[in-house]
Amino acid sequence: MEKYHRYTLYLLGVSTVVRLFLANALEFGNDEVYYWLYAKYPALSHFDHPGFVGLFIQFFTGNLWWETELAVRLAAVIPATIAMYVVFLMGAMLRDEQTGFVAVILYNLSIYGGIIAGIFILPDAPLVLFWLLACYFFMKSIPYEPNKTNRRFMVLGLFFTGCAMYSKYQAVFLLVGLFAYLLIYNREWLRQAAVYLGLLFPVVAIGLVGYWNFENDFISYRFHGDRVSLLSAEFNGTTFGRELLGQVLYSNPYVFVILLLTMLALRKKRLVLNHQYTRIFMCFALPLVLVSLYLSMFRPTLPHWSGVAYLTLIPLLAFYIVSKAISIRKLGIGLATFYVLLIVASITINTGWLLPDPKVETPELAGRRDALMDMYGWKQVGRKLEQFFKEEQLTELPIVSDKWFPAAHIDYYVAHPLGMKVYGLGNLRDIHKYYWINKEYEALDLQRVLYITDSRNFRRPSEIYSHLYQRMECLVVLPVLRNGRTVKNVFVYQLIKE
Incomplete structure (x- = not known):
């Protein structure tokens, strides 16, 4: 199986080169150029999100010494490469390195993982890296007895949970998943000081954001509270349908179908998988997905809110593919085609090739529909x-x-x-x-x-x-x-x- 580790390193190299090309080829979108301001004007927290995305940009640009689109987006491209390797390790834990290799392919096929959080500089870039690192160390600790080594893994998991929470608010679902698992499946951990010591890291993250909000009339909480409030809300089929469709598209429809097949196989007990790992994946992924869908029934939501939860499930999907002997070669061809399409799309954006002539409009409306x-x-x-x-x-x-x-x-x-x-x-x-x-x-x-x-x-x-x-x-x-x-x-x- 050593060859699959080598294949994974090759794939990570190719993926990084492709994403670097795209990061250099495209101008900033609205959100990205806004988060550049987080690095230019650093603070403990910000109106929209906590501060880690700004810290990432400062680190990868040498505190804005080099601030081209490529330099700023290094704060997304490089962490995504590391996150892919973490997914490889998680897949290898489930079965073998072949499973890890397939997991990396699926990660790159994910619109959210490979593009949104893998190229563009958004709070999702640090969120994804830290979320997956937290899940990895929880996988290495919470299913087992709390010995010295596993207690260290628990503390590391909680450290990265704190980092994720300082990246984006939905990382609180890591704590939801952790304590759901411990309360239901392994209460022995609740008697361990390591758990409460490690909780200091999320508490620090909450404290930094909370202190900034205290100094600023709790503006972030009021802003996000208005976005997710359900008071006097009525069912909205349009927002629910848009959220569901968005989750399918952001995952990549092919990957989403594999997810459905995996869930069906698990339900019918057709996969021979350590049930402790299955429980971990369910505890850390499903709450965020279900809450996002529930909120969308009443309020407008954004499909990338739950994107990291779908990435969490990717090793499980890879396990299904390897177990069912689905052609990895065809997956590789699909990924290569996906890369070509992305490169063609970037060229099209910059040159207008393959696009129809813009309609003749008044000067004030030119390009509004493009x-x-x-x-x-x-x-x-x-x-x-x-x-x-x-x-x-x-x-x-x-x-x-x-x-x-x-x-x-x-x-x-x-x-x-x-x-x-x-x-x-x-x-x-x-x-x-x-x-x-x-x-x-x-x-x-x-x-x-x-x-x-x-x-x-x-x-x-x-x-x-x-x-x-x-x-x-x-x-x-x-x-x-x-x-x-x-x-x-x-x-x-x-x-x-x-």
Whole structure:
């Protein structure tokens, strides 16, 4: 079986190279460029999420010494490679290294694991790594008697649980899974000091986030509470269907079908598997999946909320594939095809090849229906505005925005290279992190400012700032070109108080 360990290392190398290529080829999406702000303006916690994603970015960029898209996304690509190896170890624990190798293939086929948390810099990047490390060490400890070695594994599992909780709030389900397992299957651990010593790590994570929220009127808790509150809620079939479909797509429909077959085989006792491991997977994965689906019955949810739970089940799926002698060669061909499609998609986004000509629209609506434009055009905007601002001697003016997007894109691609400042001039729930960034610019003169909008999200400044600014002048309209065709327009206004 040693050859499968070698195959795994080869696969990890290929996967990393492909994801590095994609990380370098694509511009930042809305969320990614926003989390760059976490590293630029570090804090104990933030409005939307805890602080680990910002720490990851700082570490992998040398505290923003090198902050290209590739450098920032190293904080997702490298941790994902490590997480894949952890999944290999988990699969090898279930059966053998062949199972671990298949688990890594399935991980790469997962849209959530291989792309969302494996390329793009989101809080999911540290969450996935720490969650899987926690599960791995719990697998090595909680099914067994609490001897000296296993107690160390327990403490390590709780350490990584704390790290996961400082990455994203849903990591609390690691504690739910742990104590569900211990209470039902192995209460001996509840008499061990190692458990309560290890709980100090999650407590520290909660304490850091809690202290920041105490200093900021518990704003994060109120924000997320509104997102998941079920008070006065009625069943919403649309949000439930969207969440269920999203979970299938983010897992990859093929992987999801394997999951259903695995669950059916377990139910009918057709898999010869250590039942202790099966219980671990169920305890750590199912609660988050079921709670996400339940919440979606009443409120809008996002399918990536439960993505890490599906990754937790991947070693179990690999066990099923190996046990049923499903062709690994065909899996490999499928993965190679998947990689080719991803590379073609990135080229298409940047060149417009294979895409139809954009429909003729008004300048204010160009590109509004083109979802691919979320990751294209801002570099071009930055170059054009750099020249324009320097020629017109506008680089000393602040740029205002009433929403965190496109404010973060403007900040990274336009303002930051020129040493300009972006000020969030709007309400807290729209500007998010900029509410705190503004405090660093308290002495900023806002008598005369610039306002930038694009045709993807066009809004005239008169719709937003007429109560603050009396003079509003459109200085320039810049087309964003792809393959010689205008795909969107950027509008720059000057606003002046009289």
